[in-house]
Amino acid sequence: MRVHELAKELGVSSKGLMDLLASMKIQLKSHSSTLDEATVERVRRHVKGKAEPKSAEPARVATTPSGERILGMRKIIPPPPPPEPIVAETAAGDITLSETTQAKPAVPEPAVKVKPAAPEIRVVPRPAAPLIEHEPGRPTARPAQPVAPPNVTSRESRPGVRPAAAVPGTVAPARPPMRPAPPRREGPPRPLPPRAPVEPLAPAAGAPAPAPSPMVMPPKERPPKIKERLPPPPPPEPVAPPPVVPAEIDIAGPLTVGELAAKLGLSGGDVVKRLLEQGVLAGINQQITVDVAAKIAESFGSKVRKPESAAPAPAAAAPKRLELAKDEAAVPRPPVVTIMGHVDHGKTSLLDAIRQTDVAAREFGGITQHIGASTMDVGGKRIVFIDTPGHEAFTTLRARGAQVTDIAVLVVAADDGVMPQTVEAINHAKAAGVPIIAAINKVDLPQANPDRVKQQLSDLGLVPEDWGGDTVTVPVSARTRQGIKELLELILLVSDLQELRANPARPARGTILEAKLDRGRGPVATVLVQEGTLRVGDAVVAGWTYGRVRAMTSDRGERLSEAAPATPVEVVGLNDVPTAGDLLEVVRDDKLAKAVAEERRERQRAAEAAALHPGGEEAPAAEGPRELRVILKADAHGSVEALTSALERLATSEVGVRVLHAAVGNVTESDVMLAAASRAVIIAFNIRPEPQVRKLVEQERVDILSYRIIYEAIDDVTKRVRGLTAPKHREVSLGQAEVRKTFTISKVGTVAGCMVTAGVITRAATIRVIRDGVVVHEGKIASLRRFKDDAREVTAGFECGIALERFADIKVGDILEAFEMREEPA
Known part of the structure; x- marks a missing residue:
């Protein structure tokens, strides 16, 4: 029998049964594992044997002089529920519950004599079948004056059973009579306030039978005392432990302010406030760089681990799901x-x-x-x-x-x-x-x-x-x-x-599964809501597209007003067709959505305009470990195994080589799509791609390298690994200029009239000011002019005017040296 079948038979969950089997030291791999008959019978006996004692529980039976039976932690009272129970405190701190069938309290004769003082009497209303739990040695009320009847002292020898019944025939007055009440109410009530247990007992006093008529006046005096005691409990509630900021966090790349707040365990408002203090204006959904995130984390007392020390996990699905699972409202x-x-x-x-x-x-x-x-x-x-x-x-x-x-x-x-x-x-x-x-x-x-x-x-x-x-x-x-x-x-x-x-109360987030341009409805995006609730009228942003949700349609064609987590819907209202795979997020308003989308569009344009390496591969990002991803296709399994092991050995401490997919056969469109999405290089060994695949390669701008000799493939990959290595910078001197005269111009500062003595002075060069052989300043050029015209460069033998950024202490005779830093591959 399988585990889940046995769980269905016993009426428990599969996970609960797996935990039970683990406690019984029966190791299984999953809910579909098979159990032999001996183990099944053992589990059945264990479950039945665990359930039977709960119904009987005959252990620890005690009988009081009144005929009541006490079973362990439960008290079973055969007679009908009394009108009003009384708890009297003894010298040892024990409490007895006395019952009576009389209408009015009678004076106790053989039982405990209880003084009418308020600190010594405690009214405890009791439900029909109370469950009394009492820890031995922990009194529930303050000890009063010593009153020790014989039947009470004999009960103290049982520390495991709480004395819960009084001597039969003994009736302690519920409250003092009318005559002694006025003089005694003014003195004794003062020690009552520190007794916290009175609070929860007072509201339930109305549940049993109504109190006798002589007790009408004292209850009117007690509510103020109870109200006076109400303020003390609230103080512990507001006292919340301060948020615990982790000592170290992992940041692999740029992230939003909300993501940084989640990593630090703080609210987004606290992080936004700290950013404002640092002079950075960013909203909860705006991205910040790794350097800014590291400074903010350090200001909260948390260190940022370097990306190289973080485990290079290829996917972040499991951490994300765990993070959602920890949400209390999920x-x-x-x-x-x-x-x-x-x-x-x-x-x-x-x-x-x-x-x-x-x-x-x-x-x-x-x-x-x-x-x-x-x-x-x-x-x-x-x-x-x-x-x-x-x-x-x-x-x-x-x-x-x-x-x-x-x-x-x-x-x-x-x-x-x-x-x-x-x-x-x-x-x-x-x-x-x-x-x-x-x-x-x-x-x-x-x-x-x-x-x-x-x-x-x-x-x-x-x-x-x-x-x-x-x-x-x-x-x-x-x-x-x-x-x-x-x-x-x-x-x-x-x-x-x-x-x-998933938490349906959070702002909605989803993924674009596919998108199209409909002639009647405009851009239509198929979205799978993963978190939060998406509603009609929400301002959303997806990639570099934005808009407001005008309509939503379910997979059955029904119109929806909102979509809960794990719901696929068609969304109408975006300004353009988004890209499949983009993340759709709900933002505060249309203005913020437009700003975020435009910023992403500018970033995308800058990335497309960025310079590429000679091999056609993008320059590695400044953050994160560099990695060369490879998709390998060959004509035989032996070639695949040899190339895979050879390529993985080319990894260095700075650059890793990761084979995403290796198989026998020709390059397919699926390989090209995988390479385009993962920014990988396709290596085709002893095979030639089909014409339609080559067309897709050009369309997706994917690098595909064909080889017939294994050594050529290894040499080419080695060069690419070196190209991904962090380049070295070398200083290249461009030229020199001598300061002949200085001019002070309002709103500009000091301008140096120079003669270029060697080389060339360019507008983008860095200037080093040398005075008497000592470097006094190094910075950028703010303005380079020939006469009154801006100049891109001035060659040797010509005069020019130079103004430096944030530096005005230029003197006649200074030497201005122009240079630039050039990158050289390692």
């Missing part, structure tokens, strides 16, 4: 499932079979071609399916770090087995860091061989659970709909183990 959300696989392996047929299952349960629903996502209910729970034909959307989302998918269903045909695109799908899912469920399709065919498929999956690192691994495999048939129900149940089980949660 609620469970449906899982997002991506179905992947080789062409003609039944991926679309499987989706059709799932759709039929959903239609049988409800009249309207199903997957639509234009949205690429569908939702369905299984056993009262919702599942979101993402359709990614050709893996373009999935690859883009993975490379951009959106991490939309929670579970990947790998469809493998039982007759064909593992194919090249199957291997690509496995690599994509592993790079995204999502669990994989292998669905072995077409098991109804005569030539089907599921065991061969399992063997091939084991060779790729996906060992089935039947063979002792951790990969869930399900035999299905899209044509006969065999195994569809089991597949959906396993998806829900895996999602339950992941504990997928």
Whole structure:
């Protein structure tokens, strides 16, 4: 019997049963593992034996002189509930609850005599079946004057049982009578305030029978005393521990102010305020550089670890999900499932079979071609399916770090087995860091061989659970709909183990799955809401596009006013068509959305206009560890293995070499899309790309290198690794000028009239001021002129006027040396 089947039989969750088995020292890998009959019987006996004692609990039975029975921590009173219980304090600090059937309190004869003083009497209303928990040695009321009757002292020998009943026939007056009340109320009530236990007991005093008539006046005097004691409890509540700032945080690149606040465990307002103190004006959704983030973190007492020391994890999906799971306001959300696989392996047929299952349960629903996502209910729970034909959307989302998918269903045909695109799908899912469920399709065919498929999956690192691994495999048939129900149940089980949660109260964030330009509606974006709630009228920004949500449509074509987490919707209202994979965020207003989008557009234009290396590869970013990503395709497995090991050995301490994908076969469009999204280089060994692939390579601006000799490939990669190494800077002297005269001009400062004696003085050069052989200043040129015209450069033998930035102490006879710093590859 499997674990989840036993959990269903016992009426507990799979995770709870896994914890119980772990406490019983029974080690299992997952909820689908098999238990033998002996273990099943052992667990059943354990669960039944654990539940039976709770109903009986005969241990520790005590009987009081009044006939009451005390069972451990519970008190069982056979007679009907009394009208009003009284607690009298003894010399040892014990409290007795006395019951009476009389209408008025009688004077106790053989029992404890209780003084009418207020500090010695405590009214305790008792519900029908009270659960009394009392720690031995911890008195619940302040000890009064010594009153020790025999029946009370005999009870003190039991430290484990709290004395809960009084001597039968003994009735302590609920409150002092009318005659002694006035003189005694004014003196004794003063020690009452420090008794905190009176607070919770007073409101429940009205629950039992009404108090006798002589007690009408004293209750009117008590409420003020109770109200006086109400203020003390609130002080502990406002006292909240200050936010604990972590000693060290990891920052791999530019991040928003909100992300920095989350890393520091502070509110966004505190970080924005500290930025203003540092002279930086930035909103909660604006990006800041690593240097600025490091200064802000240090001001809060936290150090920033260098990117080189951080683990170079390829995907950030797991940390993101954990961060969402730690949110106190987060609620469970449906899982997002991506179905992947080789062409003609039944991926679309499987989706059709799932759709039929959903239609049988409800009249309207199903997957639509234009949205690429569908939702369905299984056993009262919702599942979101993402359709990614050709893996373009999935690859883009993975490379951009959106991490939309929670579970990947790998469809493998039982007759064909593992194919090249199957291997690509496995690599994509592993790079995204999502669990994989292998669905072995077409098991109804005569030539089907599921065991061969399992063997091939084991060779790729996906060992089935039947063979002792951790990969869930399900035999299905899209044509006969065999195994569809089991597949959906396993998806829900895996999602339950992941504990997928999201906070619907936060500002909405989602990912653009696809976008198009509709003739009637304008730009239309298909968005999967991942966090928060997206509403009609929200101002949003996605990449360098912005706008306001004018309308939302579900995958069923219904108009929606809001979309909860893990809901795919079509959004209308953006000013332009966004890029698939962009992050859609809700901002404060349209003005902020436009500012953020324009800033991103300018940044994109600057990146496109940036200079490229001779090999066509982008210059590495200043932040973060440098890495050369490679996609390797060769004609034989031996060549793939040899090239992979040789390329990985080329990594240095400054630059790493990472093979994203290595396989046998020709370069496909999927390889080009992966390289474009990951900014990788494609190495084709002994193969030639197809013409349509070359056209896509030019369109996506991807580097594809073809080789026939392995040494040429290694040499070229070595050169690229050196090109990614941080360059060295060398100072190059441009020229010199001598100061012949100085002029002071209002609003400009001191201008030096110079004669260029050697070389050339350029406008972009750095100037070093030398006076008597000593460098007195080094800075940039503020203005370079010939007569009254601005000049880009002045050569030797010509006069010019030079004004320096933030330096006016120029004297006649100074030498101005112009130079520039040039980069040289390491």
